Amino acid sequence: MKAVFSGRALMDDMHFGLRSRDPSRLDRRRKMNWATGEGLIGCDDPEEVDAAFDRGEPHVGVAVIGLSLNCPDAEVVALRIMRLIHSEETERRGQGVTALSHMVRLTQEINQALLERLRELLRNPESREIAEDCAADIWIFVPHHKLPIWMHLWAYRYLIKHKLSIWWWSVTHRD
Numbered sequence: 001m002k003a004v005f006s007g008r009a010l011m012d013d014m015h016f017g018l019r020s021r022d023p024s025r026l027d028r029r030r031k032m033n034w035a036t037g038e039g040l041i042g043c044d045d046p047e048e049v050d051a052a053f054d055r056g057e058p059h060v061g062v063a064v065i066g067l068s069l070n071c072p073d074a075e076v077v078a079l080r081i082m083r084l085i086h087s088e089e090t091e092r093r094g095q096g097v098t099a100l101s102h103m104v105r106l107t108q109e110i111n112q113a114l115l116e117r118l119r120e121l122l123r124n125p126e127s128r129e130i131a132e133d134c135a136a137d138i139w140i141f142v143p144h145h146k147l148p149i150w151m152h153l154w155a156y157r158y159l160i161k162h163k164l165s166i167w168w169w170s171v172t173h174r175d
Contacts, residue, residue: 090126090127119150
């Protein structure tokens, strides 16, 4: 019997290769090793990520990044990202911001709570660099009419800052 899929399902299969119809999904899950972090980038099960948070797994950030790459539901992924970027550990916050960038690239969606947390991270000198990379991804992939005014102002300031630094480098490094 030939399977018939809608255009959305086909698109999901192309962008999120670990869909439930994927026969190798179980093989990927068996290859995930929470002790070493191996295979966690293939994680596509939000409940498994929640259980890892509850167990205090050291590599849960990698699993959240995997979830952001493999789960097409931005709301489901956003909850786990929010949990990660509120971590006290700098590495986990960085992994949360990386997961947010991936989610935004693939879904073109972001919620208000994540935007407000990103704004806090942009104000923090410790996390500003990785937060700027994520904010740039948001500016590129999310329709601008869905973004708050502070994001528009940030984007213009960021653009001017980088254009000036490129210009300054070209002036000072002439041969």
